[in-house]
Amino acid sequence: MALPQIQVNNLTFYYKNSDKAALSNINLKFNEGEVICVTGSSGGGKTTFGLALSGHIPHTLAGDVRGEIIFQGVPSSDLSITDISQFIGLVQQDPENQLVTPSVLEEVAFGPENLSLPKKEILHRVKVSLETMDLLSLVSRSTNELSGGEKQRVAIASILTMCPQVLVLDEPTSFLDFQSYQKLISTLRELNLQNKITIIIIEHQPYLFKELIDRLIVIEHGSIVGDFQKPNINFTQQKISQEELQTIQRIRPKTDSGRVLDIQKLNISMKNRLVAKEISAELRQGYVYAIVGPNGAGKTTLLQAILNLIPSRGTILYNNKKISNTPTFQLAKKIGLIFQNPNHQIFEKTVLEEITFAPKNFGQDLNKVILNAKQLLREASLDSYIKMTPFGLSYGEKRRLNICSILIYEPDLLLLDEPFIGQDRANIEYLIQLLKERKLKGHTSVIVSHRRELYDLVDYFFVLDKGKLVAQGRPEEIVTYLRENSIIGFVS
């Protein structure tokens, strides 16, 4: 009988200075050519498992490891990280953080250069990887200039040049628009079928890889709680139901609701390049809006321009008052913004100080604020961390803290930039509850996202492409456009 490609025996792992097992007694076997999805809640140990599989635990990250991983019959303890890296490649969750060099070409060539391969072989590997990931047109570009989706493709290409037999991808769809996601699916299928590469995908949304995966593994609190083979995989468990999403859509805003934001002929230039062209849009009180479009369409830029975080030309009226010259810190009380990366919005020493950061800046009564803060933290299941540093929270917990930090002063207009990235079902449900409560109170929310759930969630779509507003309308009015142009994904 053939040996399994990877065998995990009683693997337990504790991070340095932690008494809580990040992985607990894991036993698994992976066979050549399998496509496996690993799912589970935020902070459940999925990423740690990916790091252990790819040899970074214990070779790069310190901690207490028990048990072993055997690669084609050879225990990982007998192999160096260099040996393992040529067998199994890891594409990390945040593509931004793993790009080492300043250009696409150098990034993709980085691995083979380290292996001291001849120039001809490096060139061959680079070409094949760039072609596979459809990146040849970006070869001269600086990695700093790429969009999130492009960076993710470069990160995958740079691992493919190592010619691994197993590819581990941690949340590979996080930064991808629907078109890039479709491209990724077909690339993975090709790698699996033609090159017989085993693919392990760590993902909160396993249904996105429904047609590709053979096996679904569920990890909770560091342990395997489910291991399902096709056709016994239940994809609906991880999914937010259409019914739940539509409860927000069914709340009807007042028909005579006023204009909260009026954008007129907005132009935004960055580095001498026009990134938003003549955008005009009207947002009414009490609605939930979505701004969608491919990677690099100018969605984040538009949100930042509304808050005057970047200079723009044109007119922006908030409640019929011109705000183009109002400093951001003065607009912030009325217009809240949740940024893409939760780590960028945490400044204080404790969770309580963090949540009261904005009210302090607005000069609000601290006694009242603290009472309110404690209530919000309880609702977000963060009350046990109240005196702890917010930097020690998990990604999902940080996101909930970001939301609480905005909810505490209830801005009239809330802008959410990719709020669903890296979030599990529980966190997304928390976000949906927030949107629901805001809508009931008559507040307006704007979501920038690529998620297909938007279709059942929002009242109105704005579609941006190459800095232009190319379409807008209610979901039922715009569904054909969204589908034909592959703007957001639809369940068939």
Next chain:
Amino acid sequence: MEDKSKISLEKDISQRDQENGTNPLVKFFVVILVSLVLFGSANIIKIYCIVFVIIIIYLFGGLSFKVARPRYKMIIIFSFTILLVQILFVHGGDLVFHLIPISIGIYGPFFPIYEQGIYQGLIIIGRFWGLISISWVFINSTNPFDFAQSLTKIGVPYRFAYSLSLALRFTPVFSIETNIIQNAQQARGLNVNPNNIRGIINLLQYTLIPMISSTLNRIRDITISMDGRAFGCYSTRSYIKDIPFTLKDWIKLVIVTGFLVIFSIL
């Protein structure tokens, strides 16, 4: 029919090889030489001549002057602080004037300013600006990994050369990140242009803490990314690009060195 994309890849590599008009080592030696001249000379005219020449290189070299506004502000504040300290505390030469010329009874006038203080303050500022400007020219015009590759040619171990280059590589990334963090602060009501000391201290604290956290995350991810691609596994590595040290580079180095030597002697 030939595949255009394939041609583009070959072309890109050969173009990059040719683009290395000036070897990064030449630029690096020029930075060292200019720094030596700046610190070896006490002639105020010479120092400011060098600063002027560097600014000309900036303007005509098409290099970006776009440095984040707060950083300019910091440099200007730092320069004025140095000048103030020098003119207040260095007493030598002729008395030029009093900062507060009023006398109260037998006390006053206050804060005498001497020639030597002004002269020394201006020299230190000139050196500081010269050093900052020449470093900007170097950073803006050099691919850090080309620099690392060139260093390996003169015997610097590549693991060491690359650590240096990573620091240079992430300079613009940290600048972008600082900008994002300050945007997030403004979006939660913090004035990022405070006009009092307390506000500046708060701003520094609120920027430094998330920067440190994000830097630690980045270091961890970069280490994983480099280890996962066999960085450091062999004592040498190969390169897809060639960065030769040509005759032109020697000529440039000799001309600049000669010019700086003559300039210092004069």
